[in-house]
Each structure stands twice: as C-alpha cells, then as structure tokens.
Amino acid sequence: VRVTVLSGGVGGARFLLGLRELGHEITVIANTGDDITMLGLRICPDLDTVMYTLGGGISADRGWGREDETFRIRDELGEYAATLDESSGSDAVRSWFGTGDLDLATHLLRSTWLADAVPLSEVTRRLCQRWQPGVRLVPATDTPVETWVTLADGRRVHFQEWWVRLHASVAATSFDLAGGRTAVPAPGVIEAIRDADVVLLPPSNPVVSIGVILEVPGIAAALEATAAPVVGVSPILGGAPVRGMADACLAAIGVETSALAVAGHYGRRGAGGLIDGWLVDTVDAADLPALHDLGLHARALPLLMTDLDATAAIASAALDLAAEVRS
Amino acid sequence: VRVTVLSGGVGGARFLLGLRELGHEITVIANTGDDITMLGLRICPDLDTVMYTLGGGISADRGWGREDETFRIRDELGEYAATLDESSGSDAVRSWFGTGDLDLATHLLRSTWLADAVPLSEVTRRLCQRWQPGVRLVPATDTPVETWVTLADGRRVHFQEWWVRLHASVAATSFDLAGGRTAVPAPGVIEAIRDADVVLLPPSNPVVSIGVILEVPGIAAALEATAAPVVGVSPILGGAPVRGMADACLAAIGVETSALAVAGHYGRRGAGGLIDGWLVDTVDAADLPALHDLGLHARALPLLMTDLDATAAIASAALDLAAEVRS
Numbered sequence: 001v002r003v004t005v006l007s008g009g010v011g012g013a014r015f016l017l018g019l020r021e022l023g024h025e026i027t028v029i030a031n032t033g034d035d036i037t038m039l040g041l042r043i044c045p046d047l048d049t050v051m052y053t054l055g056g057g058i059s060a061d062r063g064w065g066r067e068d069e070t071f072r073i074r075d076e077l078g079e080y081a082a083t084l085d086e087s088s089g090s091d092a093v094r095s096w097f098g099t100g101d102l103d104l105a106t107h108l109l110r111s112t113w114l115a116d117a118v119p120l121s122e123v124t125r126r127l128c129q130r131w132q133p134g135v136r137l138v139p140a141t142d143t144p145v146e147t148w149v150t151l152a153d154g155r156r157v158h159f160q161e162w163w164v165r166l167h168a169s170v171a172a173t174s175f176d177l178a179g180g181r182t183a184v185p186a187p188g189v190i191e192a193i194r195d196a197d198v199v200l201l202p203p204s205n206p207v208v209s210i211g212v213i214l215e216v217p218g219i220a221a222a223l224e225a226t227a228a229p230v231v232g233v234s235p236i237l238g239g240a241p242v243r244g245m246a247d248a249c250l251a252a253i254g255v256e257t258s259a260l261a262v263a264g265h266y267g268r269r270g271a272g273g274l275i276d277g278w279l280v281d282t283v284d285a286a287d288l289p290a291l292h293d294l295g296l297h298a299r300a301l302p303l304l305m306t307d308l309d310a311t312a313a314i315a316s317a318a319l320d321l322a323a324e325v326r327s
Numbered sequence: 328v329r330v331t332v333l334s335g336g337v338g339g340a341r342f343l344l345g346l347r348e349l350g351h352e353i354t355v356i357a358n359t360g361d362d363i364t365m366l367g368l369r370i371c372p373d374l375d376t377v378m379y380t381l382g383g384g385i386s387a388d389r390g391w392g393r394e395d396e397t398f399r400i401r402d403e404l405g406e407y408a409a410t411l412d413e414s415s416g417s418d419a420v421r422s423w424f425g426t427g428d429l430d431l432a433t434h435l436l437r438s439t440w441l442a443d444a445v446p447l448s449e450v451t452r453r454l455c456q457r458w459q460p461g462v463r464l465v466p467a468t469d470t471p472v473e474t475w476v477t478l479a480d481g482r483r484v485h486f487q488e489w490w491v492r493l494h495a496s497v498a499a500t501s502f503d504l505a506g507g508r509t510a511v512p513a514p515g516v517i518e519a520i521r522d523a524d525v526v527l528l529p530p531s532n533p534v535v536s537i538g539v540i541l542e543v544p545g546i547a548a549a550l551e552a553t554a555a556p557v558v559g560v561s562p563i564l565g566g567a568p569v570r571g572m573a574d575a576c577l578a579a580i581g582v583e584t585s586a587l588a589v590a591g592h593y594g595r596r597g598a599g600g601l602i603d604g605w606l607v608d609t610v611d612a613a614d615l616p617a618l619h620d621l622g623l624h625a626r627a628l629p630l631l632m633t634d635l636d637a638t639a640a641i642a643s644a645a646l647d648l649a650a651e652v653r654s
Contacts, residue, residue, distance in 0.1 A: 039435045039436070039438075039439045040367060040368075040435070040438050040439050040442055041435075070397075070399060070428075072397060072399075072428045072429060072432075073400075073428055073429070073431055073432045073435070076428075076429050076432035076433075077432050077435070077436060079457060080432070080433075080436055080454070080457050082457075083456045083457040084453060084456055084457075085453075085456060088453040088456065101397075101399045101400055101403075101428055102399060102400070102403050104400055104431075105399075105400045105403035105404050105407070106403075106407075108366045108367070108368075108400070108404070109366070109404060109407055111366075111367050112366045112367050115367055126411060126412075126415040127407070129410045129411055129412060129415065130406060130407050130409075130410040130411075
C-alpha cells in the first residue's frame with residue numbers, strides 16, 4: 001500500500017514510527033514553514049525531527065534535536081554575546097534558539113548545499129542517505145517559505161520566535177506564509193498525493209504544520225482531487241492538544257480546540273473540504289454522531305502514542321478507516 | 328612607544344606575547360591570505376591565532392585553535408560524508424580542515440556579520456571585545472583575499488589545501504594573492520605604519536604571511552615611506568625554519584632558507600627594500616658582516632621563543648635595534 005503522509009514535527013514523526021511498523025511504502029511530505037535562517041544556517045525543524053526520529057537519532061528526552069547532544073557552540077556564542085558593546089548588535093547571537101552541536105553539523109551541511117543551489121528536496125535525500133528513515137521524506141516545497149505570526153500587540157515575528165522564544169504566551173491573531181504565494185510543490189509531492197492508495201494527516205498541528213503544507217499552491221487541490229481516501233488523526237484529545245500549543249494556533253484562526261472543530265476546519269472532501277475520515281480519541285467518542293453528520297467516516301480509539309505498539313495501532317486504525325472510505 | 332607589527336599566525340602571535348610584556352602601544356596588522364571559506368564559514372586562521380593567543384584561549388599543545396577544544400561537528404560531518412552517494416558530492420565535507428567546535432562559534436559569528444556587510448576589521452574589533460588581546464588587531468585588508476599556490480605538478484590549490492592537506496609535500500612553484508590587486512588596506516593600516524615609532528616584522532613566514540601583507544597595494548609603500556625604523560626578526564635559524572614550512576615557501580620564490588637570504592629578500596630601505604634592521608640567532612652570527620655589508624643594522628641573540636622571558640628579550644632587542652637605527 002502506498003501511503004502518503006503530510007507531517008509536521010514531533011507528533012507527525014511519532015505517528016510515522018508506528019505507521020512504519022506496518023510495512024507499507026511511505027512518502028512523507030513535511031512542513032517547511034518552521035524553517036528559519038540563523039547565523040547564516042538554514043534550519044528545518046520538521047524535516048530534521050522526522051529524519052532524526054525515524055533514523056534513530058532523536059533525543060528521547062526532548063523529542064527534538066539529537067540524542068547525546070552538547071551545546072558548546074550555543075554557550076560559546078553566549079560568551080561572545082556577553083561581551084559585545086551596543087554598536088556590535090547582538091541579533092546575530094540569538095541564544096533563544098539553542099541549536100546543539102551535532103544538530104549544527106546537519107545545518108552546516110544543508111546550508112552549504114543550498115548555497116550551491118542544490119534544492120532542499122535533494123539536500124534532504126542526501127541527508128537521509130545517512131539516516132535511512134525507511135520512508136521517502138520530501139519537503140512540501142523547495143521554495144524558501146517561512147511562517148510569520150501577527151501578535152495581538154501588533155508585532156509580527158517569525159513563527160519560531162513566537163513558539164520558542166515567547167512560548168506562544170502572546171496571543172496570535174493570524175499566520176501568514178512568507179514566500180508561500182509563489183511557492184512550488186517539491187518534485188514528487190503532487191504525484192505522491194495523486195498516486196497514493198491512502199493519504200494520512202497525522203496528529204500534527206492543523207494550523208502551522210499541516211495548514212502550512214496546504215498553503216503551498218497546488219497541494220490542497222491535489223488532496224481534493226486524489227482518488228485515495230484522506231484520513232486524519234485528531235491532534236486534540238478532550239479539548240486539549242496532546243503536546244505543543246495547537247490551542248494557541250487554533251484560537252488565532254477562530255477554531256475551537258476540539259477534535260470535532262478541527263475536523264470541521266479540515267472539512268469533508270467533495271464539500272469544499274480535504275478529509276474523508278477522522279479518528280478521535282475515546283474521550284471524544286461523543287463527537288462521533290456530529291462527525292457522521294458532517295459526512296465523515298469516523299472512529300474513536302485511544303490516540304495517546306504511549307509506545308510503538310499503541311502508535312502502530314493508531315496508524316492501523318487510520319488505514320482501516322481509509323479502507324472503509326474506499327469500500 | 329607606538330609599535331606596529333606585521334604578523335602571520337603562530338610565530339607572530341608568540342612574538343607578540345613577548346612584545347606585549349614590554350608595555351607599549353601595539354597595533355598588529357595581520358595576514359588574511361590564509362583565509363578560506365568552508366561550509367559557508369569564513370575562517371581567518373592568522374587573525375584567530377593572534378586573537379586566541381593574546382586572549383589566553385589558544386591551544387597550548389597545537390599552537391592553533393582553542394584550548395579544551397572538541398571536534399564533534401567535524402566528526403559528525405565525517406559520519407555524513409561516509410554515507411553520501413557519488414551524486415551527492417563530498418566537497419562540502421572536507422575533513423582535512425578540522426575546525427573545532429569552539430572555533431566554529433567564532434567562524435559562525437564572523438560569517439554572520441560579514442554576510443551583514445560588516446567589514447572584517449569591524450568584525451575583528453567585535454570579537455576582540457571578548458578576547459581583550461591587549462593590542463589593536465587589524466586585518467591587512469577588509470577585501471577578501473586568498474593565497475593560491477601553483478604546484479610543480481601543475482595544480483593550483485588554495486594555500487590551506489597545500490599547507491594543511493598536502494603538508495607542503497608537493498613543491499610549490501609560485502604563490503598569488505587572489506583578490507590582491509584590487510585589495511584596499513583596512514582602515515588604520517596605513518596610518519599605523521606611518522605614525523608608528525617602530526615597525527617590527529616578527530618571525531612570521533616571509534612569503535605567505537608577511538609577503539602577502541606586503542602584496543596589499545599601499546602597504547609596502549607605507550613601509551618604505553614611514554619615518555619609523557623597520558626591524559625584522561629572522562624566522563630562519565641555522566638554515567631551517569623554527570616551525571612551519573617556510574623553507575618550502577622560500578624555495579618556491581627562489582630564496583635560500585637562511586637568515587641572510589631572507590634579509591636580502593626583504594632588502595634595505597632606501598635601496599628598494601623594506602627593512603632597516605635584522606635580528607638573527609646566535610647560530611647565524613657569522614652572517615652579521617654580510618648583513619652589515621647589505622647596509623642593515625644587525626645583531627645576533629638567541630631567537631628561540633622558549634618561554635615568555637626569552638620572547639620578551641627578543642622583542643626588547645628588536646626595539647633596541649630600532650633605537651640604534653633611529654640614532
């Protein structure tokens with residue numbers, strides 16, 4: 001079975017660990033809106049989280065970055081920052097983005113290749129030669145795009161600044177994908193959706209992860225047009241995100257933080273929407289009738305990805321629901 | 328006393344440690360021909376060696392790079408390089424240039440500022456806010472220049488590739504400074520030579536360190552024109568360089584590896600040359616009459632910079648010789 005997954009970072013990567021257990025041919029289309037250039041290095045958090053997670057290199061504690069990581073360069077930059085006079089500007093030494101040393105090697109290599117005009121999709125292929133993630137990992141687009149956030153206080157900041165530096169503590173009023181309007185799907189992205197047997201939306205952030213992928217021109221249309229069923233896994237359980245701060249993102253776009261509301265936000269295919277089926281947690285089983293009313297195939301099961309078996313069971317249920325849609 | 332020193336890396340930096348002990352106002356004009364861009368990072372080996380040495384951060388063992396250094400990123404890049412297929416190209420992962428982790432922080436910061444159009448001299452000033460070298464450290468030029476080497480086998484390689492990767496094992500036939508013809512002395516360089524009380528050439532490589540500084544248009548002329556005496560310290564003792572591979576450089580330009588020949592190569596000021604005085608090691612005391620015949624003030628004393636006292640004694644002798652020239 002050819003399975004195509006639109007994925008953000010941590011949540012998507014964990015889901016993929018379970019899906020991979022089922023032995024299908026998997027293509028992952030990863031969000032690149034979180035990407036940021038710091039100290040001249042192009043950092044692609046979601047691509048790297050998927051790559052490290054599936055390649056066995058992820059930090060088990062943090063869920064992002066590398067296991068056995070050190071932060072000597074970050075600390076060293078801090079030493080410099082502490083001594084700089086005002087005229088030197090300290091923007092270049094942004095300690096709030098604490099890239100580890102091993103992680104930096106990935107960014108250095110990627111940035112070198114990008115500077116040589118190697119597209120991000122090819123860069124990702126090269127990096128994956130080492131990590132052997134067991135899936136085909138493709139960025140949503142090779143066009144540099146970045147999610148920017150407009151805050152309630154009027155500031156406009158890069159998504160990472162809002163997410164990592166401000167911990168989403170200042171309310172967001174909107175998101176926009178800088179570079180998005182002229183972005184082109186990376187080679188193979190449209191085909192992977194078109195030719196898939198199943199398309200899955202894992203429990204990634206519906207706004208700044210999957211929502212951003214869908215903003216790349218052509219991808220949402222491909223999702224609407226594919227013959228494959230499209231099934232999503234709710235990232236919201238009992239009115240709260242399992243991890244991350246999806247509630248802050250949903251609030252910004254006026255969507256309630258509930259499994260039902262997110263399904264309604266994606267909408268039913270054939271009725272202007274993008275999904276055919278929706279998995280919710282057992283805690284949200286009461287939403288099933290309303291989901292059916294929306295015309296969606298829906299099922300309730302435990303959605304906490306507590307271990308590999310539990311995660312594989314969720315992935316398996318998603319494929320089962322896709323089969324139900326197809327039949 | 329205002330002392331201006333034209334310096335390369337290790338030898339010059341050690342000499343400066345001794346000179347600094349004497350309590351004068353020191354300006355160091357550093358060679359930038361060794362500079363190289365790797366993995367998108369601008370690396371300035373001589374500037375950093377002087378900065379780290381005078382700032383107390385140099386590796387005592389290696390004489391370059393940082394004390395307590397680790398090489399996690401270099402090793403990590405090696406992990407990537409080992410897995411790349413042929414189409415990925417491995418030029419980006421040049422393991423022969425083993426930059427340490429702490430050192431990388433300096434390169435990252437410098438490269439970020441350079442990308443922001445901050446001149447190298449201002450970048451150096453900023454970095455020195457941390458290292459407090461006790462001298463004014465200035466690159467010979469803010470113009471990007473690089474020494475390239477033509478080899479006996481016809482290849483043309485960056486100086487660092489010849490020096491670090493090939494260990495100067497393939498004979499060089501010539502050196503040229505890429506970007507040199509249009510290079511402009513960094514702000515303050517010409518003034519530091521013009522307004523100095525003494526100009527010193529420390530025991531740096533006469534070809535690829537001091538020779539390269541002198542190739543920056545205007546610097547040799549400033550040396551010829553300054554009212555200050557110009558005194559050099561021989562980097563050659565008993566027919567061999569104290570360290571480094573200056574013999575391989577001298578051979579390429581047809582100069583014998585001897586204290587006398589290097590003095591002749593610099594030449595006497597007022598006769599088309601650049602120096603007034605020349606210090607040789609006691610092992611080369613027999614050269615003194617020939618040096619006097621060249622019209623140079625000369626003196627023989629132990630030139631091995633074995634410790635700080637010995638090095639300060641050499642610096643002191645250089646200043647004494649300058650006083651003799653002046654009187």
